[in-house]
Amino acid sequence: xxxxxxxxxxxxxxxxxxxxxxxxxxxxxxxxxxxxxxxxxxxxxxxxxxxxxxxxxxxxxxxxxxxxxxxxxxxxxxxxxxxxxxxxxxxxxxxxxxxxxxxxxxxxxxxxxxxxxxxxxxxxxxxxxxxxxxxxxxxxxxxxxxxxxxxxxxxxxxxxxxxxxxxxxxxxxxxxxxxxxxxxxxx
Amino acid sequence: xxxxxxxxxxxxxxxxxxxxxxxxxxxxxxxxxxxxxxxxxxxxxxxxxxxxxxxxxxxxxxxxxxxxxxxxxxxxxxxxxxxxxxxxxxxxxxxxxxxxxxxxxxxxxxxxxxxxxxxxxxxxxxxxxxxxxxxxxxxxxxxxxxxxxxxxxxxxxxxxxxxxxxxxxxxxxxxxxxxxxxxxxxx
Amino acid sequence: xxxxxxxxxxxxxxxxxxxxxxxxxxxxxxxxxxxxxxxxxxxxxxxxxxxxxxxxxxxxxxxxxxxxxxxxxxxxxxxxxxxxxxxxxxxxxxxxxxxxxxxxxxxxxxxxxxxxxxxxxxxxxxxxxxxxxxxxxxxxxxxxxxxxxxxxxxxxxxxxxxxxxxxxxxxxxxxxxxxxxxxxxxx
Amino acid sequence: xxxxxxxxxxxxxxxxxxxxxxxxxxxxxxxxxxxxxxxxxxxxxxxxxxxxxxxxxxxxxxxxxxxxxxxxxxxxxxxxxxxxxxxxxxxxxxxxxxxxxxxxxxxxxxxxxxxxxxxxxxxxxxxxxxxxxxxxxxxxxxxxxxxxxxxxxxxxxxxxxxxxxxxxxxxxxxxxxxxxxxxxxxx
DNA sequence: ACTAGCGGGACGACCCGTTTGT
DNA sequence: ACAAACGGGTCGTCCCGCTAGT
Numbered sequence: 001x002x003x004x005x006x007x008x009x010x011x012x013x014x015x016x017x018x019x020x021x022x023x024x025x026x027x028x029x030x031x032x033x034x035x036x037x038x039x040x041x042x043x044x045x046x047x048x049x050x051x052x053x054x055x056x057x058x059x060x061x062x063x064x065x066x067x068x069x070x071x072x073x074x075x076x077x078x079x080x081x082x083x084x085x086x087x088x089x090x091x092x093x094x095x096x097x098x099x100x101x102x103x104x105x106x107x108x109x110x111x112x113x114x115x116x117x118x119x120x121x122x123x124x125x126x127x128x129x130x131x132x133x134x135x136x137x138x139x140x141x142x143x144x145x146x147x148x149x150x151x152x153x154x155x156x157x158x159x160x161x162x163x164x165x166x167x168x169x170x171x172x173x174x175x176x177x178x179x180x181x182x183x184x185x186x187x
Numbered sequence: 188x189x190x191x192x193x194x195x196x197x198x199x200x201x202x203x204x205x206x207x208x209x210x211x212x213x214x215x216x217x218x219x220x221x222x223x224x225x226x227x228x229x230x231x232x233x234x235x236x237x238x239x240x241x242x243x244x245x246x247x248x249x250x251x252x253x254x255x256x257x258x259x260x261x262x263x264x265x266x267x268x269x270x271x272x273x274x275x276x277x278x279x280x281x282x283x284x285x286x287x288x289x290x291x292x293x294x295x296x297x298x299x300x301x302x303x304x305x306x307x308x309x310x311x312x313x314x315x316x317x318x319x320x321x322x323x324x325x326x327x328x329x330x331x332x333x334x335x336x337x338x339x340x341x342x343x344x345x346x347x348x349x350x351x352x353x354x355x356x357x358x359x360x361x362x363x364x365x366x367x368x369x370x371x372x373x374x
Numbered sequence: 375x376x377x378x379x380x381x382x383x384x385x386x387x388x389x390x391x392x393x394x395x396x397x398x399x400x401x402x403x404x405x406x407x408x409x410x411x412x413x414x415x416x417x418x419x420x421x422x423x424x425x426x427x428x429x430x431x432x433x434x435x436x437x438x439x440x441x442x443x444x445x446x447x448x449x450x451x452x453x454x455x456x457x458x459x460x461x462x463x464x465x466x467x468x469x470x471x472x473x474x475x476x477x478x479x480x481x482x483x484x485x486x487x488x489x490x491x492x493x494x495x496x497x498x499x500x501x502x503x504x505x506x507x508x509x510x511x512x513x514x515x516x517x518x519x520x521x522x523x524x525x526x527x528x529x530x531x532x533x534x535x536x537x538x539x540x541x542x543x544x545x546x547x548x549x550x551x552x553x554x555x556x557x558x559x560x561x
Numbered sequence: 562x563x564x565x566x567x568x569x570x571x572x573x574x575x576x577x578x579x580x581x582x583x584x585x586x587x588x589x590x591x592x593x594x595x596x597x598x599x600x601x602x603x604x605x606x607x608x609x610x611x612x613x614x615x616x617x618x619x620x621x622x623x624x625x626x627x628x629x630x631x632x633x634x635x636x637x638x639x640x641x642x643x644x645x646x647x648x649x650x651x652x653x654x655x656x657x658x659x660x661x662x663x664x665x666x667x668x669x670x671x672x673x674x675x676x677x678x679x680x681x682x683x684x685x686x687x688x689x690x691x692x693x694x695x696x697x698x699x700x701x702x703x704x705x706x707x708x709x710x711x712x713x714x715x716x717x718x719x720x721x722x723x724x725x726x727x728x729x730x731x732x733x734x735x736x737x738x739x740x741x742x743x744x745x746x747x748x
Numbered sequence: 749a750c751t752a753g754c755g756g757g758a759c760g761a762c763c764c765g766t767t768t769g770t
Numbered sequence: 771a772c773a774a775a776c777g778g779g780t781c782g783t784c785c786c787g788c789t790a791g792t
Contacts (some may be wrong), residue, residue, distance in 0.1 A: 107294035155346040157341030481668035530713030
């Protein structure tokens with residue numbers, strides 16, 4: 001059924017697909033190993049527990065996003081920020097979109113001290129730093145407050161793209177530029 | 188264990204508390220009926236299935252929000268909008284805050300056609316209409332696009348208040364007024 | 375929903391319909407009282423237990439058959455026997471036919487000492503006596519052995535009409551007359 | 562408790578014993594796995610559902626009968642037919658006899674399209690074909706009608722052996738020869 | 749290192765027949 | 771006549787460990 005990749009990779013790929021599409025608690029270990037074509041002992045050889053696999057799934061998602069961010073188009077920080085939100089819009093329009101994997105996973109793991117939640121927190125901290133660095137590189141006058149708004153905007157867009165209809169790229173770009181341009185007037 | 192209220196109410200109250208705090212799939216009916224002090228047959232007399240109870244839980248949440256919105260302070264539509272987002276901020280700072288019940292529930296029910304997802308959609312449509320009506324009452328020049336941003340802002344704030352630290356009321360008010368005031372320049 | 379008849383009759387009618395169509399164990403008391411429009415207390419007022427209702431169901435079936443047998447057409451015992459088997463054929467061709475109620479009930483109550491099995495045994499003894507009396511009235515030379523064959527034929531016809539296709543009236547009459555006419559030759 | 566045979570075989574053997582002795586709906590999977598000394602997960606590894614096991618039980622019963630029929634004593638078709646009915650008589654006299662497994666199972670599964678009913682239908686079609694082939698081999702002048710009577714006789718004998726007393730081998734043989742010899746007179 | 753299968757025990761949702769209060 | 775309570779039972783799935791074989 002599958003042979004070219006390593007068992008661990010097949011496990012992780014299958015888990016990624018199923019966890020994202022159907023939710024973590026809705027997918028059992030048996031189903032994952034079956035669809036990955038891997039023995040159960042092998043599973044527990046690579047992952048100490050199911051939660052470990054969930055964590056690995058989120059870390060892999062985060063790594064992918066970080067890799068994408070490293071190759072972000074745009075010469076200026078300002079352009080890079082716009083590119084980030086453009087990709088948010090694209091993501092929300094992909095046919096199998098099912099919301100933000102981190103937000104969804106957090107919804108199923110209420111305890112903030114749980115390792116899965118730590119992975120979520122790590123990812124969010126990375127993203128916040130990424131945006132903050134870009135704002136500072138762009139010499140934004142109020143980077144600390146603007147990053148909050150941009151993060152909130154990103155989360156809201158990802159939620160809305162799943163639960164409502166999603167915004168056009170133009171509308172998103174307008175919103176971002178508005179936020180970026182309006183920093184000085186307020187208290 | 189419990190006596191003053193009707194079994195159905197106790198069931199719904201207990202379910203609300205547990206579903207919100209620990210997630211829907213993580214809470215079994217046995218636990219709910221045990222903590223509500225109700226027999227299992229009584230449970231299935233009032234709710235045909237567990238999903239039915241989940242639906243009732245979300246509908247009750249929505250009803251509560253609608254009731255609160257009906258008594259919103261503020262004389263002008265503009266003030267009412269600010270009051271809405273002020274309550275969003277308050278909500279996010281409450282000690283037991285665990286994110287938006289509707290977003291969390293949607294994360295556990297991937298199928299958009301599921302009754303639970305319908306309840307989520309209903310609530311979101313109501314909130315969108317509420318904001319849109321206020322924008323139009325305020326004669327906002329671009330209500331249709333602004334409502335999208337405000338809804339996204341609300342979702343993002345609710346997500347961030349759970350997963351990050353949450354914004355101050357002042358920062359929220361600034362963001363809202365910025366969005367409200369920036370409507371004419373764009374297409 | 376139903377009012378003209380007494381609660382007990384409605385209970386028995388509903389139970390008869392459901393037990394026969396879906397099997398005894400597959401139908402719960404809740405469903406019976408619901409479809410009969412009767413309170414549960416009323417049910418347990420008229421029938422001490424569910425098995426009691428099952429017994430009453432079979433007794434009513436037996437009574438109905440006895441009443442029909444009392445008005446059997448045919449002037450001679452021979453004709454009456456033919457009429458009995460003709461009605462067996464008719465029964466097997468009725469659209470909602472689902473096998474012999476007594477055989478079906480016995481399949482769900484393995485213990486021969488159970489009251490339900492007693493009701494089955496009573497009915498079968500009655501039918502055997504009926505046929506035996508007719509054979510003796512007809513001065514059949516070997517009534518004791520012939521009654522066994524006729525009872526077996528009846529059971530086999532009722533089983534086959536449910537599980538296979540069922541025989542024509544002509545084929546049934548031929549079989550009965552053959553059995554009736556062949557008594558002397560054998561040991 | 563059990564070790565020599567494979568789990569699947571132990572499951573099937575235990576189910577066969579319990580289903581036949583007590584009825585399908587009266588025996589739960591918990592009891593089967595307990596008496597078979599098998600884990601529940603193993604059960605659901607071999608049988609997708611309980612109904613699947615019921616089907617397997619009936620298929621195994623059918624296979625056993627087919628194997629027995631393949632080694633039927635008797636040189637002529639006529640003798641083979643007599644041997645079939647002799648074994649029916651023997652079966653009915655065995656101490657744990659509880660009726661025909663197929664008739665009993667059908668009584669608990671009202672829906673003719675259910676897989677269990679299909680297994681019953683398959684078995685009955687096989688038996689009918691077996692008898693029909695023997696009749697034709699014996700150059701019986703009216704095989705098509707005679708097979709119906711023999712099938713009905715078999716069913717009736719099996720029912721009666723459970724619910725009444727059962728016939729002697731001699732009486733059964735007389736009945737069969739009577740049916741076989743009486744074919745020409747009628748239409 | 750990987751496979752295949754089995755054991756284990758707790759828990760999932762849901763329904764059972766029965767009794768009691770109101 | 772309704773609603774509730776009760777305890778146990780239904781089938782099915784959960785995650786995890788272990789053994790034996792390759």
